Amino acid sequence: MASSKKSKLNAKHDYKQLLEEKTQSLVQKNTQATTTTGVFAATENEDFEEVYEGPDTSGAAYLWLLFFSTLMFTLPFLTFYAVKHWLENSFGVTAFENNCISVFSAVIVVNLIICLYVIKAFREDTQPLVVRKKNK
Structure with a gap:
C-alpha cells in the first residue's frame, strides 16, 4: 500500500x-x-522585462455564460413538457405522478447543465502568458 x-x-x-x-x-x-x-x-x-499576463478571455467568458444561461432557461422547460407529454400518452399515470416525474426530470437537467458549466470552467487555460516589454 x-x-x-x-x-x-x-x-x-x-x-x-x-x-x-x-x-x-x-x-x-x-x-x-x-x-x-x-x-x-x-x-x-x-533591457527587456518579462511580464506575465493572462489571456484576455472576458469576451469568451461572456459568450459561454450566455450559452449556458440559454440552456438553463430552455432545456428544463422542454424536458418538463416532453416528459409530461410522453407520460400522458404512453403510461396511465395520475396527474400528480406525472407532474412529480416531469419536475424531477427538469431538475436533473438543470443539475447536468450546472455540471457542464463547472467542467468547462475547470478546463479553461489559466496559464499566464510571457510578454517581453522593453524597459524605458
Whole structure:
C-alpha cells in the first residue's frame, strides 16, 4: 500500500517536472524565435522585462455564460413538457405522478447543465502568458 502511494507521488512529481521543462523549452524557443526574426531586435545594450499576463478571455467568458444561461432557461422547460407529454400518452399515470416525474426530470437537467458549466470552467487555460516589454 505504501509503495503505491510513493509511486503515485513520484508520478505526480515526474509529471510536474516534465510540465515545467516543456514550458521552459517553449518559452526559450519563443524567445529565440522572436529575437532572431527581428521582432524585438534585441541587442546586448537593451533591457527587456518579462511580464506575465493572462489571456484576455472576458469576451469568451461572456459568450459561454450566455450559452449556458440559454440552456438553463430552455432545456428544463422542454424536458418538463416532453416528459409530461410522453407520460400522458404512453403510461396511465395520475396527474400528480406525472407532474412529480416531469419536475424531477427538469431538475436533473438543470443539475447536468450546472455540471457542464463547472467542467468547462475547470478546463479553461489559466496559464499566464510571457510578454517581453522593453524597459524605458
